[in-house]
Amino acid sequence: MTSRAASRPVGTVTRGTTNPNRLRRMDRWIAAAHGAELRRAADPVAVDLGYGAAPWTAVELLARLREKAPRTRVVGVEIEPARVAAAKPYERDGLVFRHGGFEIPVPQRPLLVRAANVLRQYDEAEVAAVWERLCARLAPADPARGSRGGLLVEGTCDEIGRRHVWVALGPEGPRTVTFATRLGSLERPSDLAERLPKALIHRNVPGEPVHSFLRDFDRAWAAAAPYASYGTRQRWIRTVRDLTADWPVVDGPSRWRQGEVTVAWGALAPRGVPQS
Template sequence: MTSRVHRPVGTVTRGTTNPNRLRRMDRWIAATHGAELRRAADPVAVDLGYGAAPWTAVELLSRLRTVAPRTRVVGVEIDPARVAAARPYEREGLVFRHGGFEIPVPQRPHLVRAANVLRQYDEDQVAEVWQRLCARLAPASGGSRGGLLVEGTCDEIGRRHVWVALGPEGPRTVTFATRLGSLDRPSDLAERLPKALIHRNVPGEPIHTFLHDFDRAWAAAAPYASYGARQRWIRTVRTLTTTWPVTDGPTRWRQGEVTVEWGAVAPRG
């Protein structure tokens, strides 16, 4: 009788990583999904495709435990050499496993974070990957909305991020996050759009219209720049709320974030 060989699903990424690269994404997850993690009996989070070094998984454990102390983190990498290199960093609540989009953990995770993983894939592959990952999430039940998949892209030092949040049912929201002092205009974030959106930033597509309106509101808020970039951003987002389904409020806006419903910016067709 032959034993089954575990064959990870996916391809090896470049592995680029840096300490604190995902801090903006982590803070958002902790703020918006912390209550779900606290309600879970055994909350498990997966850092999918953490890269050549395990910094992002180590940091994810630390940040999630500030809001949900029982959370465990599993770092998953498709490159076995990266898993071996990460093993010395294992500790209580943190382990590393060889795998890919199949998510090689026995239970359904309450969080899967996949940052800068789909960047090298084709746009027409994204829906299948999303579907596979969402199917692995903890299901909705009772007062819980279920697990969360956070998939997106950021620059090398974490100044600019855009990510999609998905539940077991599919995409929910898109979040734009930036260090405000580095921003000339909101559409600078277009280069960090996730794979599902980056090629849709063309006239006639909702994401293009959104970024155009974002820039126009930013220009109109120029007088607020004398009070600082944060005040200009808050005024800009407040203007956006009159025409776009913004789902968060000033507490998040002050962090240099804005979140909108996925359906408002989803690709046509």
């Protein structure tokens, strides 16, 4: 991943596929998990990195974050100039669009960078450097104020937002992995494997932690089959509750009811990769 000239954006043009409401699950998780950080900040800035051929995801991110933190501003960043030009008519109070890439062309350190479906086309070997670059741009932690700093949310979803998997990273590096789904679309939890982010998707093989996790997830799902008579949501909640016996699940029932589960990154990190 290199730029041809120092003044040019860092990265490559993505396919730009986007749909309204595609990132709603990710947005709602961000608002719940990071809303307090955004509210505490005097001028909270969030970046929608690689929003694609249409600006819907940036428009929606602003609306969802402002429900939790009304002062939030969103900057949509795209490496393709024509996409930036097409998005300009959608600018409004708190929402602007900029030409750029992984260098994040905003003057301040953002409290949030969301990079959804951006690294899918990159090689796995390139991911660590991209993460490091983006994390270095985040707002730093401030323990005196109880702040853990900015958040990078990087992951993948399907075209209509039924299935997501994302990694959340702070200035110090990766923290957690979240699996999120519309429960009615799920036959078994391992269906989410096809949406693993680039750092994990090629590691879903025997001997790797993420493969073991998905195997145990499917086993717990099968064991929870009797709860299906109470609905898929109750079966999912029971499944995740059983997972907590062996895996470091870091959220609770209020998120499980949304069709989510969040696990500490260190438990799923690829073999041979340093754990934060």
